[in-house]
Amino acid sequence: MICLGIEGTAHTISIGVVKNQNKKCKVLSNIIKIYRPEQGGIHPREAANHHAFYVADLIKESVNKAKLGFSEIDLIAFSKGPGLGPCLRTAATAARALSLSINKPIIGVNHCVAHLEIGRGTLDKCSDPVLLYTSGANTQVIAFAEGKYRVFGETLDIGIGNCIDKFGRIIGLDFPCGPAVEKLALKGKKYLDLPYSIKGMDIAFSGLLTAAEQYYKNKEKIEDICYSIQETTFAALTEVTERAMAHTEKNQVLLGGGVAANKRLREMVNIMAKERGASFFVPEKDLCIDNGAMIAWLGLLMYKSGIRMKVENSFIDQRFRTDMVDVTWRD
Amino acid sequence: MTEKIIYQGAEAKICISKYMGFVVVKKRRLKKGYRIKQIDNKLISTRTKEEAKLMIQARAAGVSVPIIYDVDLQEGVITMEYLKGKRIKDILNSLDENERARICKKIGESIARFHNNDIIHGDITTSNMILLDDKIHFFDFGLGEINSEVEAKGVDLHVLMEAIESTHSKYSNCFNYVLDGYKKELKQDANKVIKKIQEIVKRGRYR
16 A cells, blocks of 8 residues: 655645555655744744645655656545644645545544654564654653553643754754754753753753753853753653653653754663663654654554545644544554 | 562662661662763752652651651662552552542542642652552652642642553543542642643643
8 A cells, every 4th residue: 555645734844655565664755845934933824835835846756756656646644733723734735635636535644643653664673662752842752552642741831842942042043953052062061950840751841941041141151051951851851751661661762753863862862771671763864853754654554444534524633632543553 | 688679660779678677678769871970960869868858748747658767868779668568550440440439539638638738749650659558658759849839739630640541541530539539638729729730731732
């Protein structure tokens, strides 16, 4: 079975084509186009305009790159949520138009669950991981338990990416600020004490952000502040992930989301996994950030397990929570 | 003298050991290679100290907690009474409905007792409670604090609500029984705390 997936939850519009091969996911194409505002953060409507401008060409490009004709696509999947309304609607509209014009079924999928499934689908031996999903908006620790993907821990205020971006903007960096903050952090030497906020398996970052801003106003070196932000927030993320692993008695950990590109976060989670004898997984970069292939793969899994959606019911859901999805494709 | 590990959690190793002739439990917080020394030392010593302090205060408030024999801040070790009971996490799903309700009410009553004294547990899950002699014993106060705000009590109960939803999802009405017991025993207006829990739920993403 071959599925084309359309991702459009936030700043990224992406089209991926995948097929299933021996129960694993084979990515045939995965084209990603990211909206970058000239200044400030994402404006939802402008991001949606960006997506609308490119989506048709990207669909053609993706099908060509997969060396297929449109008649060979069996299913169209799209990101149903969670995300920004205008962006979600643009992706869903493109999916509906494509589904009707090539007369193939449509299916809407949960973006967060897709991040987990693409890891299981493409990585050897990654069968039942705890996912640490860190992006701009999302910070969740997700694992499979009692028939659903459950959120064992999550941010109580802002996402980790958002926290880093906000600090980046205070010190005058361009969006997304993660890579620049990571570079600055490498030059940091002095650890500045920052709030470390964990409630059970949940975390919070806004207090830390305020404290970091204070250090900036007090003329501490930005390298030291970036270093301290990374060390503190990533330690907290690693700790809640380890707590979830102990709680669910799972011995695999998977990273997903844009912040998973950060080498220090990877290193910390990897050390944690080693110290408890667990396996560490991270998908290749283009499958880690927001991408169409993961949407396509989850759509394919859902369709094969018997889930069907009519075009007239292909709504988007800005607040589509991870634990709202009935997982029909796993034992 | 040999120590036997009975449980290894994310944060600490729990061993059975001997102390002045008593059979005891030693909770040893583990150094973590993933975090820098400054953070590691700070977390281990403050949590060990905070935990011991809160356990003593909780006992004074009428909550069953293991007796503390010794605390070593440098090593991050608390030596305490060995409770030969059963973890609530392991038994809750297999109880019959009436018994489950009764146990959950007792849990709520105990939480109210420490909240009456502004003791916040910080990690109330069914893994952190032991049933022994028909009493609920609480441990693992390492993420706790003293805080009189409704917000802190709400967050404290919200952690338990999430734990029940994820670990005992078929019996999520358990949390209502917990609240019944909580209301009965809390000295301030419990509805304020319950309203706060609803507010905290909505604060989560995509609610």
